[in-house]
Amino acid sequence: MGGKLNRYCEIRITSTAESALKRLKKAQIPVYNCKKQGAYFIFGVKDKDIKKAFAIFAKPCYNIAVQRQSGLKSLLSLAAMRAGLILGALIFAAAAYVSNLYILKIEVTGSGSYLESEVVRIVADEGAGRGSLFTALNTPVATGKILSLPQVVFCDISKKGSVLVVDVQVENSHSQSVDRKPLTADVSGKVVSLTAICGTAAVSAGDSVSKGDVLIYAYTQTDGETEDCIAVGYAEIEYGRTVEYFAPDDSESSLKEAYASLLIEGDEITRVSHKTVTEESGVRIVMDVGYLHRISINLT
Amino acid sequence: MKLIGQILNELGADGLNGIVLYPGACCYVKSVKSVSDFSPKKIVLRAGGKSVSIEGENMQIGEYFEGDILIKGGVMAVRIE
Numbered sequence: 555m556g557g558k559l560n561r562y563c564e565i566r567i568t569s570t571a572e573s574a575l576k577r578l579k580k581a582q583i584p585v586y587n588c589k590k591q592g593a594y595f596i597f598g599v600k601d602k603d604i605k606k607a608f609a610i611f612a613k614p615c616y617n618i619a620v621q622r623q624s625g626l627k628s629l630l631s632l633a634a635m636r637a638g639l640i641l642g643a644l645i646f647a648a649a650a651y652v653s654n655l656y657i658l659k660i661e662v663t664g665s666g667s668y669l670e671s672e673v674v675r676i677v678a679d680e681g682a683g684r685g686s687l688f689t690a691l692n693t694p695v696a697t698g699k700i701l702s703l704p705q706v707v708f709c710d711i712s713k714k715g716s717v718l719v720v721d722v723q724v725e726n727s728h729s730q731s732v733d734r735k736p737l738t739a740d741v742s743g744k745v746v747s748l749t750a751i752c753g754t755a756a757v758s759a760g761d762s763v764s765k766g767d768v769l770i771y772a773y774t775q776t777d778g779e780t781e782d783c784i785a786v787g788y789a790e791i792e793y794g795r796t797v798e799y800f801a802p803d804d805s806e807s808s809l810k811e812a813y814a815s816l817l818i819e820g821d822e823i824t825r826v827s828h829k830t831v832t833e834e835s836g837v838r839i840v841m842d843v844g845y846l847h848r849i850s851i852n853l854t
Numbered sequence: 855m856k857l858i859g860q861i862l863n864e865l866g867a868d869g870l871n872g873i874v875l876y877p878g879a880c881c882y883v884k885s886v887k888s889v890s891d892f893s894p895k896k897i898v899l900r901a902g903g904k905s906v907s908i909e910g911e912n913m914q915i916g917e918y919f920e921g922d923i924l925i926k927g928g929v930m931a932v933r934i935e
Contacts, residue, residue: 571892575918579888584919590893597915 562586562598564622567611571595574611581610601627655689657682658716666706666722668732671774671783672752673720676700677711688713704751704786704853737770737785737851739763743793746846751853753785763791770851788850792824795843802836812839821845871902873932881908881929885921897925907933 564587567574571588574595578585583606586598599607601624611618623631633640660677662670676699677683682691693711700709700722708723736753742764745757754771757763770785799815801808809828816823825844830837874882883901890905891898894913899906913927 571915572889575889575892575915579918579921582920584917585915586917588892588915588918 560622560625560628561600563601563604563620563624563627564596564598565604565607566591566594566596566619566621568593568615568617569595569611577610578607581606583607583610596621600624653716655687656716657684657686657688657691657718660684660718660720662720662722664708664721664723665726666703666709666724668784669700669703669706669722669724669752671776671781672703672786673700673722675774675776677718677720682718688718691718732784733852734772734784735851736768736772737787737789737849739765739767739769739789739791740849741765741791741793741847743791743847745769746790746792748787748789750785750787752783753787755787757789769849784852786852788848788853791847791849793845793847795845797841797843799839799841800833800836801839804830804832804837808837809839812841816841816843821847873906875929875932877930878910878928880916880927881925881932883908883923883925886918886923887921889915889918889923894927899923905935907931907935909933 571590574597575585575588578597583599583603588595588597590596604620608618622628660674660682662673666673677691677696680692680696680699682688682696691711697709697711700706700720703722705724706722707725708721710721712719712721736756743762745759745761745763747759748755748757748769750770752774754774756768756771763769769789770787772785773780773782775781797816799812801812812828813826816826822845823843824846826841828839828841830839832838870885872884883899883906885901886906887900889897890900892915895909895911897908897913897915899908908925908929909931911928911930913925913929916924916926918924
């Protein structure tokens with residue numbers, strides 16, 4: 555009961571209860587919680603009746619005074635006295651509310667946090683860049699795109715205040731064996747195709763590359779800023795070789811054997827042409843071969 | 855309440871002049887003309903041309919308006935003279 559707001563304004567007068575109640579009844583003022591306290595008679599009236607009560611006890615002999623204001627009036631008085639503080643609190647609450655509507659920071663957590671740059675790019679593409687509204691984020695699509703990243707097995711996008719938290723989990727074995735180097739060409743040739751899932755493509759289809767050239771850099775560039783990440787992607791490089799095969803005679807079976815010797819593990823033959831040169835002890839089959847070499851990084 | 859009304863009617867009681875008593879808790883009196891004595895132990899009212907004396911402990915007037923009065927506290931006795 556101690557925390558309950560007082561419903562009535564408590565008035566104190568120097569008078570007998572009998573005469574005070576008589577006057578209050580005559581003025582048709584409802585009175586509540588009347589009690590005696592020494593020479594004082596204390597009674598409660600509603601806020602709207604305070605002026606009337608003061609009017610009927612206007613004579614100085616009654617020595618009327620408000621002993622305690624009603625809860626509502628006390629709150630209003632307190633609010634009036636602390637107007638600046640309350641205004642400040644309201645402004646703070648409003649500012650906090652408004653700032654909570656916006657994304658001020660994006661955090662990528664979990665074992666897939668090394669994919670941060672790519673995850674940030676995906677959520678930005680889906681409407682949730684830094685400074686944009688949380689409601690603008692197309693969460694299902696962003697989650698789907700993050701889940702399609704290599705080795706990602708779990709993704710949860712949540713909001714904590716003004717921070718967008720993206721929890722990304724990858725397969726345990728992969729999170730411990732991430733290659734943080736860029737993808738480099740291990741053969742010289744012509745780039746047929748290149749897909750950079752994470753990182754920045756250094757070349758494009760049709761470019762010629764030499765062995766050791768970077769194909770996908772392990773960083774991303776957003777608005778002129780460079781951020782480290784892992785390179786994830788793959789490339790197909792076409793390269794040519796001239797291969798010679800010695801056979802005892804110029805026959806169909808010799809040509810088949812010559813072609814069979816061209817097979818190089820992992821690489822696909824895209825074209826073959828040959829010419830036969832007659833030697834003293836047989837023939838030399840000179841073949842011009844095109845191979846398609848696939849190379850990838852951080853993909854299983 | 856309908857039954858009480860019927861009984862009061864048959865007895866010729868005036869429903870406007872009534873006293874409801876909850877011993878030790880409160881007392882409600884209708885048609886009070888005035889309060890002629892007031893203290894925590896005794897409250898005397900003028901009601902229905904009679905003097906109603908209410909005795910008890912730590913009594914106070916909970917509400918008084920338009921002739922209806924609610925006396926709160928340890929009401930122990932009501933005497934009508």
